[in-house]
Amino acid sequence: MISLNQGLWVPGTDKYEYGYNSIPNIPVTGAPDDTNFRRWSMLHDGTTYRLYAFKGSSRDTLYQFTWNGSSYAYGHDSIPVLTLTNAPADADPSSISLLHSGEAYHAYLRRLGDPTTLYQFVYVPGTTTYQWSYGDYVPTLQVTGFPADTDWSRWSMLHDGSAYRIYAFHYGSNDQLAQGSWNADASQYQYAHNSIPELKLTGFPADSDVGRAAMLHDGSDYRFYFQKP
Structure with missing residues (x-):
């Protein structure tokens, strides 16, 4: 059984601190035997904390x-099993990020071979599906300006009530995150836009799986998680 090592952003700093004003370690229970926790994400929808993993x-x-x-x-x-529908042929399912924007549940996959292009899926109310190119939501989003050493295999997204944010590690680093946010005027995610460009993780235990991270905002706090095997 896996669990989650949790830390929070310390207001007024550039740090996420393990155990800060939070439960340091949280169990995950009841997972089907074929749950693939290598491909996972988390969100808070204004009421409930949710975790997702591929089958x-x-x-x-x-x-x-x-x-x-x-x-x-x-x-x-919750709905135990959800399906992504209408996905482009070059959508890369090796990782996923989900968030709640205050009005809808969103899921994102990267484009295969082009990780700074995101495909946006939106939950269709009353169903069990997230659909690509749903309604008036922009189906394809661009991410620009991130450093050349950004490790796009380790990334996460969240919505904090006012801004859509995207984060990624740097190659060779397990404690530093690059941050960007959505610039509506430019219609793209931009590194350092309306955000602290670089964030540090402090105090996380050595048993953290640094290849499996997730983030969310719950209306009051920014939260960061590593899986613990």
Whole structure:
């Protein structure tokens, strides 16, 4: 059974600190045997903390977990299995990020071979599907200006009530994140736009799996998670 090592952003600084005003370690329970925790994400929708992971080697099927007061439990108060639909042929399912914007649930995949192009999927209310190119939502988004050493295999996104934000590690670093946010005037995610360009992780235990990270904002705090095997 995996668990999550949790830290929070310390206001007024450039640091996410392990255990700061938070439960340091949180269990994940009830996961199906074929849950692929290498490909996962988290969000908060204004009410509930949610965790998602792909089913096995599937390109389009997600398992959903929610916080039940003591663990992230599979299927608790949620649709247990969700499907990504209408995905472009070159969508890369090797990683995923999800967020809630205050009005909708969003999921993002990178373009294969072009990780600074994002495909946006949106949850279709009343169904079990996230659909690419749904409604009036922009189907394809660009990310610009990030440093050349950005490790796009380790990235995350969130919405903090006012801004859409994107984060990624640097190659060779397990404690520094590059940050950008959505610039509506330019219609793209831009490095350092309306954000602290570089953030540090402090105090996270050595047993953290630095290849498996997620982030969310819950209406009051920015939260960062590493999986603990």
